[in-house]
Amino acid sequence: MRIWKLNLYSHIFPYIASGRKTVEGRAWSKKRDYRKMKRSDKIIFTDLGSKNKITTIIDGVKNYKSVKEYLQKEGLKKCLPWAKSLAEGIGVYYGIAEDWEERIRHGGIFAIRMHLDK
Numbered sequence: 001m002r003i004w005k006l007n008l009y010s011h012i013f014p015y016i017a018s019g020r021k022t023v024e025g026r027a028w029s030k031k032r033d034y035r036k037m038k039r040s041d042k043i044i045f046t047d048l049g050s051k052n053k054i055t056t057i058i059d060g061v062k063n064y065k066s067v068k069e070y071l072q073k074e075g076l077k078k079c080l081p082w083a084k085s086l087a088e089g090i091g092v093y094y095g096i097a098e099d100w101e102e103r104i105r106h107g108g109i110f111a112i113r114m115h116l117d118k
């Protein structure tokens with residue numbers, strides 16, 4: 001079992017901490033190879049604002065070619081519980097960082113399915 005450390009924006013952290021967000025989407029990255037994440041690995045998420053931490057257990061990881069496909073197949077409410085539409089969800093992901101669109105075009109977006117470590 002491997003332990004991964006990932007950061008979250010403060011407005012997203014409570015959704016994972018409460019168990020309402022069960023799929024975390026991450027764009028392909030040179031820095032971190034999400035393909036190496038395995039079932040039963042743990043993720044320690046840190047809230048970038050408060051520095052609070054929460055641990056989750058990975059249930060599986062799947063790569064998608066587009067944010068639209070990712071949200072449709074994984075389910076909008078599992079990925080972005082607050083989003084009211086697919087269009088809003090796509091906008092959220094492309095608004096995360098300037099290079100996200102290019103990174104997704106290069107290597108896709110990873111759906112990290114998880115549950116809280118109790």
